[in-house]
Amino acid sequence: MTTLFIKNMVCDRCILVVREQLEKLGIGIEQIKLGEVKTREQVSGETKQKVDLALTKLGFELIDDKKSRIIEKIKTLIIDLVHRRENDSKQNLSDLLSKELHHDYNYLSGLFSEVEGITIEKYFIAQKIEKVKELLVYDELSLSEIAYRLNYSSVAYLSNQFKKVTGLTPSYFRQVKEDKRKPLDKV
Structure with a gap:
């Protein structure tokens, strides 16, 4: 069994696309989740190069070094926390990341900032603002329901942070809403 770490695998559609590509290459999948695939057999050498080439054409990237895997896991956890869990936890982000990744938060924070050029907190806020945009576009929830759902x-506080990041108030954004959202891997 081999574990492949894949950059830019940030949504359920990404999982489907990666699964399809690996199946086309004849690679059995034991488990697949955001950013990570466990195969039934060993994947190395020429097969790994074929996987990398096929995934690169689709905007994904195999990650080989330890630091890049940690960065990708941080991103995956944050995206999962913001976009998939419903007001799941009031747990502190630093505690959650340390617990899940088995590293001191100061190490994770320094590594993330060094590689990505922004802090974990700013990345987390950017993801939350994208989720707010999504919910505003759908126009099904009030601003207070959105604030509650995203643990503001x-x-x-939500309005101030939204305006600081986007330059618009949430109410104004809700009115104009066209072409204001970004794909999660571009945040």
Whole structure:
């Protein structure tokens, strides 16, 4: 069995595309989740190069070094936390990342900032703002329901952070909403 770490695998559609490509290459999949695939057999050498080439054409990238895998796991956890869990936990982000990745938060934070050029917190905020945009576009929830769902302490705090990041108020964004969202892997 081999574990492949894949950059830019950030949504359920990405999982489907990666699964399809690996099956086309005749690679059996034991388990697949965001950013990670466990294969039934060993994948190395020429087969690994074929996988890398096929995935690169689709905008994905195999990750081989330990630091890049940690960065990708941080991103995957944050995306999962913001976009898939419903007001799941009030747990501190630093505690969650340390627990899940088995590293001190200061190490994770320094590594992330060094490689990505932004802090983990700014990345987390960017993901939350993209989720707010999505919910505003759908126009099904009030601003206070959105604030609650994303664990903001108040609507005012959400509005201030939204305006700081986008330059628009949530109400104005809801009115204009066209072409204001970004794909998760571009955040």
